[in-house]
Amino acid sequence: MQHPTILMQGITKIFATDEMETHALRGIDLQISSGDFVSICGPSGCGKSTLLSLLGLLDMPSGGSYQIEGKEVSGLSLSEAAFIRNEKIGFIFQSFNLIDELTVFDNIALPLRYRRQSVAKSEIEDRVMACLKTVDMTHRAGHRPNQLSGGQQQRIAIARALVGSPALLLVDEPTGNLDSRNGDAVMDMLCELNNNGTTLCMVTHDPRYADMASRKLHLLDGRILDSDGTPMQQHTTALRQVAAQ
Numbered sequence: 001m002q003h004p005t006i007l008m009q010g011i012t013k014i015f016a017t018d019e020m021e022t023h024a025l026r027g028i029d030l031q032i033s034s035g036d037f038v039s040i041c042g043p044s045g046c047g048k049s050t051l052l053s054l055l056g057l058l059d060m061p062s063g064g065s066y067q068i069e070g071k072e073v074s075g076l077s078l079s080e081a082a083f084i085r086n087e088k089i090g091f092i093f094q095s096f097n098l099i100d101e102l103t104v105f106d107n108i109a110l111p112l113r114y115r116r117q118s119v120a121k122s123e124i125e126d127r128v129m130a131c132l133k134t135v136d137m138t139h140r141a142g143h144r145p146n147q148l149s150g151g152q153q154q155r156i157a158i159a160r161a162l163v164g165s166p167a168l169l170l171v172d173e174p175t176g177n178l179d180s181r182n183g184d185a186v187m188d189m190l191c192e193l194n195n196n197g198t199t200l201c202m203v204t205h206d207p208r209y210a211d212m213a214s215r216k217l218h219l220l221d222g223r224i225l226d227s228d229g230t231p232m233q234q235h236t237t238a239l240r241q242v243a244a245q
């Protein structure tokens with residue numbers, strides 16, 4: 001039996017201080033299968049970033065079960081989580097998060113250089129150049145990130161996220177720092193990656209971009225409103241059929 005890429009059941013997250021407890025996530029059930037494109041929307045403070053950081057093993061849940069490709073990851077130590085994260089998850093953030101002291105090539109190579117089992121130099125070179133080609137940036141391999149435009153930097157960040165062939169790409173407001181032309185280009189690139197099989201989970205405030213996903217989730221007050229697993233396209237088709245009657 002093939003396991004779903006992501007399976008969360010009853011996930012909760014409580015942030016506690018001496019004065020108060022904040023229930024950021026209140027029982028999240030979420031399944032993401034290979035090839036899915038899921039978008040997550042919701043008002044400020046509803047728990048989107050918290051959910052994304054749990055999905056990316058940047059933080060651990062307070063309760064519930066979280067499996068990546070069938071392996072329970074919710075109780076892992078921080079160092080074990082870091083290894084799984086590096087092998088299974090690619091991140092694309094609003095603020096690119098590239099390292100200005102490294103060339104574009106070395107930025108993209110970074111996840112491979114932190115693998116538990118070392119990756120041969122020639123394989124690193126092949127993979128980095130293939131990813132640069134995917135994002136149409138081979139001509140900038142020797143540049144530094146601060147010598148590139150915002151749109152180009154985000155394309156390098158996408159290449160870095162792809163280089164380890166992750167099971168899941170987590171995308172946080174990928175167009176937040178871009179003008180609409182560059183934003184649209186980045187979204188086109190993400191859609192094309194998904195068409196070629198990459199599994200995506202994206203947080204966005206932009207309803208136009210959220211609609212590009214095959215499944216739209218709405219978070220409110222730490223809960224998912226409509227996560228019956230039905231692709232939104234099916235909802236849309238059904239609604240159109242009803243409207244046409």
Ligand SMILES: Nc1ncnc2c1ncn2[C@@H]1O[C@H](COP(=O)(O)OP(=O)(O)OP(=O)(O)O)[C@@H](O)[C@H]1O
Pocket residue numbers: 015016022023024042043044045046047048049050051
């Ligand atoms: N480290 C923390 N300590 C205490 N409370 C936190 C912490 N991180 C988040 N929270 C609280 O958890 C809730 C969810 O926050 P989260 O950042 O996930 O929301 P969000 O939907 O991403 O918001 P935004 O769209 O504004 O970025 C909020 O009430 C927030 O104040």
